[in-house]
Amino acid sequence: MKGARRAEYELSGSYAAKSLHVLGHALRTSPGRFGLSIGAAGVFGVLTVVFGSVLGLIVDQVVIPAIGGEPIRGWWGERTQDPGTAVMIAGAVFVGIGLMNAVLIVIRRGVQGGAVATVGARHRTVVADAIAALPLGWHRANPAGRMLSAMSSDSETATNPLHPLAFTVGSFTMMIAAGYRLVIMDEWMALTAMTVVPAILVxxxxxxxxxxxxxDAGQSLRAEVSNIAHESFEGGTVVKALGAEARESSRFASKVDGLRDADTRVGAVSSWFEPLMDAMVPLSSLAIMVVGAHRAAAGAVSVGDVVTAIYLLALMAVPIRGVGWVLGQMPSALVSFQRIARISAAATEVDEPGHVSVPREGAGHIAFKSAHVAADDGDGEPVIIVRDVSLELHPGTVTALVGATGAGKTTVALAAARLSRAVGGEVLIDHTDIQVVQALGSHVALVPQTAFVFAGTVRENITLGEDFSDDDVWTALRRAAVDDLVSGLNHHGTGLDATLEERGMNLSGGQRQRIAIARALVREPRVLVLDDATSAVDPGVEQQILAALRADGAGPTVLLIAYRLASIVLADRVIHVHDGTVVDAGSHRELLARDPGYRELVTAYEIDSQQRRDEAGEVS
Amino acid sequence: MSTTAPGAAAAQDDEARMGVRQTFSRGFAISPELRKGLGVTLLLALVAASARATIPYLTQRVTDDGLLAEAGVNVNLVHWLVAGGAVVVVISMLVEWRVRRRMVIAAEAGLATLRKRAFHNVHRLSVLTQNSEQRGRYVSRVTGDVDTMRDLMQWTGAGMVVAAMESTVVFVVMALYSWQLALVVVGCYVPLLVVTLRIQPVIRRAFSDIRARMADLLGRTSEQLVGVATIRSYGVQERMRTKLRDEIDGIAQRERRASWLASASFSMTAFGQSFATGAALVVGTALGVRGDLSVGTVAAFALLVYMFSGPLMWIIEMLAEMQRAMVGWQRVIELVDAPTTVAEPTTPTPIPDGEVDLTVDSVRLTYDDDEEVLKGISLTVPAGKRLALVGQTGSGKTSLARLLSRFFDPTSGEIRVGGVDVRDVSFKQLRSRLAVVPQEGFLFEGSVLDNLLYARPDTDPDGLREAARAAFVELGLEPWLETTAHGLDTQVGARGELLSAGERQLIGIARAYLRDPDVLILDEATSAVDPATELRISRALELLMKGRTSVVIAHRLSTAERADIVAVMDSGELVELGPHDELVAADGPYARLHRAWVAQTRD
Structure with a gap:
């Protein structure tokens, strides 16, 4: 399925090939709707010709004789000779054609709109599907605005050429018929009429x-504008705190001005394109008149032929004009389509890479064996962040990963949850390569520093839609020390049915983190990875949570990235990482005794308190 | 607020939405560029349209006088007529080009202004409003919603006026030929137009609903972008995708419905064309039989009806597009006009110079209609003293801190700085005299220095660099700065994510220090970071707070211990207030909290 999707969005070859791919993609995405709509457009085109002929017939056979007091002729004359009745019949025929036209228009446009909506939804779905399949590095390297604009403006722009598509394709029959009639009428006039095609193409x-x-330049500025808005609104509190509203406004304004200039340049180009295209049919009609006049003077064609040729040219121009609309939207659509394609192509992570089933018994065992772990941004070669790491997490123990910022702790944590990949060496769970383990999520639970809380009920946030009883959920909430909060919630519901706002805006940072921990605990993981997941939690509560994890003895194996000394000393074992490698591992006490770097790192508090006591002593 | 029922919310919204005329007048008032030179543009457009209208006339002359000339085909006349026609076509093309160019320039300038105004107002909304509405929606308003109006502004709007002119001109011609037939034609169109116009509000609601759902989808998407690691770790990718797909399918379904509505409305006019032609033939022939009309006039009407209905059909077609654009426009205008609950005073009172005290006077606060969050708090922080706010999560201490910094206003009661109600102080002065170091160490993408510029926007780059370096030295942060890759020029990444939480806080502190405020509000500025950074933070904070009236939300024993006064909050009430030592001796709630802290830290 993955490969198929990539082919679906892969663009290659010339501009024309790419354009055809975009159209082909649309036709394949909604073949029934496009088919029906094109069919309706085809019939509509035929009716347009019929309309013209019937009008001529009625004037010749009914109106002129009726007014002139002559007998009604043709089909109408066979029915009645009463001018009043004949003209009523003619009127009724007109209304009938009108009704049929109206119905065909409803079908063509209604179905066509549905087809475009389907294609737009397809683009959005591809983007939505990519979110969790893009490597974490990609998300770090690309601002959220890129995904958001792919979801909104790119998906819309990519479908713009499709709006006139059915009409254009459907009316080609009209053009072919008109062209054919021209050719048999007179080759010179046909040739003149045909020049309009290459002219429009050029x-x-x-x-x-x-x-x-x-x-393209405009679209990237658009993304930048979106980014600034996103960043600035996200940091709204900080902006307010700093009184930086004006500064933010001017920062936004300068980008908006850039976008304005870029869009104006685009608009300036289309403002000559459209009138030029509009002028092509009148200009070629004029040419036909000249050629026709010469041919008529030479006796090669009749005057009626020239009049008909002008009419036929107008019909021929309908689909060409449609092609113009399609082509006119194509450059922007291609750019947008490619932006979606790039996201789709970078979405390389497989939901379930594993196939080996590991029994879910007791706490898990994790081992890194000379592992080189890399971060992958999805656009190029993975960058190795930690090198040659060997470590072991024994079942049921708590291990703290300690190190300065940038030492590679998070990369190790992600590797233990298979979110970053070992490009050398091995990462094993229960002595099985973690890459091939099936349903790893049921074994290892990761809680990242930034808690993921979404708009929805507490229950949904904890279960993520999986089947857990309310009792299980409450137990998890209790273990994460957030049950009191949840019982007190009253927001579009109470308790588990209470609604959390987007990103948990109605919770504090610590509360969000505890919700995230409860989400991990309800799954009763065999390995729990807490990547600085308690940073905003009150220290007392943090202690309570960590202690509870160990208390019942049947708890998971815990890998803990924490900064508080009190949390670190709770760990059975401490691993000190520095600059992407393991410096030392052992108990807190052992490391304190033999690892000077570690000592310096964790005893900062004590040194601080000591110094303060000294200072206080000096003063008093 | 209501993330649960977006559709209902959208429908409600719509009831309150302004009409087309209001939208235009308010929209033009917001973006005057749209109106500037519009008269000339429309005049030029009229010239282009009139030039276009001469082409059928020319065709008729070529046919009647050139090809059907009594003395055989008059090639010479055809040449002249065609040459004249070509000139007209080219002129009309050039004029149309200028018209479009003028429209593009005006539209882009107007839209840029609209974006800026909307953006500006978002930052004027209170923190409460900012949080309760999904932020993604604001983004979609200043981006996508504005984009939906581009076509309307660039061409459709003027095009509709021109098309209406074309129809009017043709109608006048029809009336000159035969007023009876002209009335018949218009009579046929009126009922259809009435129905079509009736459908328009339905279509507009449909589009408005789609835009609202689109904003929901973007909100959901940005949530999931935050949660990618969690989603993958728990293997719930498919479930999360399903959520988005449901939203996407919902949007597509509504788009299909809107498309049927729009096409029904369009087909009405197509039917109108046949209907009117038929009626004109019937009535025209009847009149002709009575001798009131010539054959030529009746036949000419067929063409005239066609010319009359063409622009009309285009207008109706564009109405649907316009609905979409209008909805976008209205949404942005609403944001520009959203009332700012925290208002700037009309006649600001200055805060007295020098050290100032901070008074909270019987402050009560209720969010929306929920429970009361602060139940009558009164306290004073004397000038230059430090108050520590302590209490459980949810005790109301964060809310109180936010009131102090006037992120929003209390439901009742007053907050005074140097004896002046903060509501009477200009924002500019309030923000310069009172600095907030917020909970999240949020940084903007750019360098460390770029972020410090927020503290002193008026300083020149060299001066700022110097001041920044001095600030880092004075706060004892120079050694840390030296460990960073490029010092003050180190890039911090989006939201400052290239730095650790602690490092972000250090920059936040430096930022506050550079502002040199008299009053400091520190909101949970000390969450867990690595010990070395923690130490730096607490030292820098000490130096920052020195000599300033400060309120700090304390999570640490040491912070509370070092404060001059400790205020203990519980369920929105102030339960204890006094110096640390006295409260410990009093053996009340604070003493219990203190014992628990001591037990942890002396591990």
């Missing part, structure tokens, strides 16, 4: 060349 090709880079 204009479009030039237009595409000129506007594509401009459009």
């Amino acid at each position: 204009i479009n090709v030039v237009y595409e060349r000129v506007i594509s880079p401009l459009w």
Whole structure:
């Protein structure tokens, strides 16, 4: 499925090939709807010709004789000779054609709109599906605005050429018929009429060349504007605290001005393109008139033929104009399509890479054997962050990973949860390569520093839609010391049914983290990885949570990244990492005794208190 | 607020939404660029439209006088007519080009202004409003919603006026030929137009609903972007995707419905064309039989009806597009006009110079209609003294701190700085005299120095660099700065994520220090970081708070111990107030809290 999806969005070859791919993709995504709509457009085109002919017939056979007091002719004359009745019949025929036209228009446009909606939804779905399949490094390297604009404006822009698609394709029959009639009528007039096709194509090709880079530049500025808005609103509290509203506004304004200029450049180009395209049919009609006049003077064609040729040219131009609309939207659509394609192509992570089932018994065992762990941004070669790490987490023990910022602690934690990959050496769970373990989520639970809380009930936030009883959920909440809070919640519901706002905005940072811990605990993981997951939790509560994990003896193996000394000393074992490698491992006491770097790192508090006591002593 | 029923919320919204005329007048008032030179533009557009209208006339002349000339085909006349036609076509093309260019320039300038105004107002909304509405929605308003109006502004709007002019001109011609037939034609269109216009509000609601759901989808998406690691770790990728897919499918379903509505509305006019042509033929022939009309006039009407209905159909077609654009426009205008609950005073009172005290006077606070969060708090922090706020999560200490910094206003009661109610102080002065070091060490993408610029926006780069370096030295942070890759030029990444939480806080402290405020509010500025950084933070904070009136939300024993006064909060009430030693001796709630702290730290 993954490979198929990549092919679905992979663009290659010339501009024309890419454009065809975008159209082909749409037709394949919603074949029934596009088919029906194109069919309706085809019939509509035929009716347009019929409409013209019937009008002529009625004037010739009914109106002129009726007014002139002559007998009604043709089909109408066979029915009645009463001018009043004949004209009523003619009127009724018109209304009938009108009704059929109206129905066909409803079908063509209604179904067409549905088809475009389906394609737009397809683009959005691809982006939605990519979120959890993009490597974490990709998310770090790319701002959220990129995904958001792929979801909104790119998905819309990529479907823009599809709006006139059914009409254009459907009316090609009309063009072919008109062209055919022209050719049998007179080759010179046909040739003149045909010149409109290459002329329009040339204009479009030039237009595409000129506007594509401009459009591309505009779109990246659009993403930047979106980014600034995102960042600035996210940091709204800080902006307010610093009274930096004006500064933020001017920062945003300068990007908006850039976008304005870029969009103006795009608009300036399309403002000559559209009128030029509009002028093509009148200009070629004029050419036909000249050629027609000469041919008529030479006696090669009749005057009626010339009039018909002008009419036919107008019909031929309908689909060409449609093609112009499709092509006119194509450059921007291609850029957007490619932006979605790049996201789709970078979404390389497989939901379930494993196939080996590991029994879920007791606490888990984790081992790193000379592992080189890399971060992958999805766009290039993975970058190795930690080198040659060997460590072991024994079942049921608590291990603290200690090190300065940037030492590689998080990378190790992610590797233990298979969220970053060992490019050398091995990471094992219960002596099995972690890469091949099936349903790893049921063995290892990771709680990252930034808690993931979404708009929804507490229950949904804890279970993530999986089947846990309310009792289980309450137990987990209790173990994460957040049950009191949840019992007290009253927001569109109470208790587990209370609603949390987007990103848990109605909770404090510590509360969000505890919700995230409860989510891990309800799954009764065999290995629990806490990546600085208690940083905003009150120290007392943190202690309570960690102590409870160990208390019942049947707890999981815990890998803990923490900074508080009180938490570190709770660990059975401490691993000191520095600059992407393991410096030492042992009990807190052992490391204190033999690892000077470690001593310096963790005893900062005590040194601080000592110094303060000294200072206080000096003063008093 | 209501994330649960977006559709209902959207429908409700819509009832309150302004009409088309209001939207235009308010929209033009917000973006005057849209109106500037509009008269000239429309005049030029009229010229282009009139030029276009001469083409059928030319065709008729070529046919009647050139090809059907009594003395055979008059090639010479055809040449002249065609040459004249070509000139007209080219002129009309050039004029249309200028018109479009003018429109593009005006539209882009107007939209830029609209974006800026909307953005500006978001930051004027209170922290409460900012939080309760999903932030992704604000982003979608200043981006996507504005984009939906581009076509309307650039061409559709003026195009509709021009098309209406074209129809009017043709109608006048029809009336000149035969006023009876002209009335018949219009009579056929009126009922259809009435129905079509009736459908428009339905279509607008449908589009408005779609935009609202789109904003929900973006909100959900940005949530999941935050939670990627969790989602993958628990193997719930499919479930999370399903949530988004449901939203996406919901949007597609509504788009399909809107498309049916729009096409039904469009087909009405297409039907109108046949209907009117038929009616014109019937009535025209009847009139002709009575001798009131010539054959030529009746036949000409067929063409005239076609020319009359063409622009009309285009207008109706564009109405649907316009609905979409109007909804976007209204949403942005609403944001520009959203009332700011925390208002700037009209006649600000200055805070007295020098050290100032901070008074909380019977302050009560209720969020929305929920429970009361602060139940009558009164306390005073004397000038230059330090108050530590202590209490469980949810005790109301964060809310109190936010009131002190005027992120929002109390439901009742007053907060005074140097004896002046903060509501009477200009924002500029309040923010310069009172600094907040917020809970989250949020940094903006850019360098460390870029972030410090927020503290002193008026300083030139060299001056700032110097001041920043001095600040780091004075706060004892120089050794830390030296460990960073490029010192003050170190890039901090989006949201400051290239730095650790502790490092972000250090920069936050330096930022506050550079502001040199008289009053400091520290909101949980000391969450867990690595011990070395922790030490730096507490030292820097000491230096920052020295000599300033400070309120600090304390999570640490040491912070509370070092404060001059400790205020203990519980369930929105102030339960204890006094110096640390006295409270410990009093053996009340604070003493219990203190014992627990001691037990932890002396591990």
